Amino acid sequence: MLKNDFKITDASGYVGKEVVVKGWVRHIRSSGSLFFIEVRDGTGYIQSVVVKDDVSDEVFENCSKLKIEAALIVKGVIRKEKRAPGGFELGVSDIEIIHNPEEEYPISKKHHGVDFLLEHRHLWVRSSRQLAILRVRSELIRLLRSYFHENGYILIDTPIFTGSIGESAGTLFETEYFDFGKAYLAQTGQLYLEAAAAAFKKVFCFGPTFRAEKSKTRRHLTEFWMLEAEVAFYDSNQNMDLQEDMIHFVISSIVKNCEKELDYLKRDLAPLQRVKPPFPRISYDEAVEMLKKRAFTIDWGQDIGGDEETAISESFDKPVFIYNYPKEITAFYMKPNPEDNKTVLNNDLFAPEGYGEIIGGSQRNDEYNSLLDRIKEERLNPDTYRWYLDIRRYGSVPHSGFGLGIERLLAWICEVPHVRETIPFPRLINRLYP
DSSP states (O other): OOTTOOOGGGGGGGBTSEEEEEEEEEEEEEETTEEEEEEEOSSOEEEEEEEGGGSOHHHHHHHTTOOTTOEEEEEEEEEEOTTSGGGEEEEEEEEEEEEOOSSOOSSOSSOOOHHHHHHTHHHHTTSHHHHHHHHHHHHHHHHHHHHHHHTTOEEOOOOSEESSOOSOGGGOOEEEOGGGOEEEEOSOSHHHHHHHHHHHSEEEEEEEEEOOOOOOSTTOOSEEEEEEEEEETOOHHHHHHHHHHHHHHHHHHHHHHTHHHHHHTTOOSHHHHTOOSOOOEEEHHHHHHHHHHTTOOOOTTSOOOHHHHHHHHTTOSSOEEEEOOBGGGSOTTBOEETTEEEEESEEEEEETTTTEEEEEEEEBOOOHHHHHHHHHHTTOOGGGGHHHHHHHHSSOOOEEEEEEEHHHHHHHHHTOSSGGGSSSSOOBTTBOOO
16 A cells, blocks of 8 residues: 555554545534544545644634535544444544635535436535445446456457447437548447457457437436457357356345445345346247236337336346347347247346346357348448458358446446436436536
8 A cells, every 4th residue: 555545444454543534525513622524535434523622723723614525634543433434433633625615515415306416417426325336336347347357258449430330220429530431439349349259259348339319218328338248159048148147246246345335325135136047038929928918018029118128127036038039120130040030049138126128139140141131131231341241251150249238237236216327427318418
């Protein structure tokens, strides 16, 4: 540890020792010759007790002028105190005020509407709830990277500018790209991962993706982060096995590693603790029949919408796979089902408790002519996909992969009702600020 690099979360190891805390005022109250200043440093909170006789007159007087979110450097001795938040407090000997706001902090303890909080997102991220959610996000990303590194996957950084459409053409953000005409912000890194899988066999990518989808549901952002994996010589069933193992690993680790944050969020851990293989697997046909029995109006061939996803995911106490969707409602790159030419070899993974889809995956079409036909059926330009088709011309093998939406997974883990709280600065169809 660097000199003076004290963290509040390490307080238990510093009892009786003098430390320096660099942070911000979360709360302050006075009681005659005492000030109780709750300070946060990004890792936790500690009650700092200022006794009039223990500090200079200037320090004590300055405490009366402090406002919420004032930036401080506080020196003192750590001591045990059962009544204090976290069980420890700081007996203050000196305070240096780095910055004291001239105005009252805009986000007070009173109730604020979502629009107000989103307008002040740059300040909202300092609140205890947001700190807890974003700490879990950081740990989730660390665990996902660890899972793939430890299982022999190679990280591939796929481009954000692309000329190749990976999903629906109607959800593209366009831009002019020098003399080449239109380029698009990537909807997925998948197509490039397929090329990399033919080189390394097991690959993954992690980065921002963009969908110009005019949706205001609790599950949609226009910019979100996606982890994608691709494996050569994997079929659709092996692909689901991989997703199942990965989800089990990260959820069990999050429950263990983020106990404090989940407790603060009042997250019931029982649903997360039930996330153990095997996960239920039902076909699209079975899902449609299940929905019809629940009075949903859905015919075979229609996509499963948000309300339907909620109903299905509430029917299971752990994640559930829906596999082999109709060809007409799936992407051009998915492998036709050899046992039923009306469907493809794909899957969605729905989180329980009504959270719906968190993963979409498929076995990819590895046959050159079949893939070319699908590209033409979708009225895409085959010339744009020359490089993608080349993967099928030189050493083509069965291969599969999936994409995991970080924000959707995190919303379920933290039991957050809307994905806008699961990313530091959400981009929505009606919000680009801050």
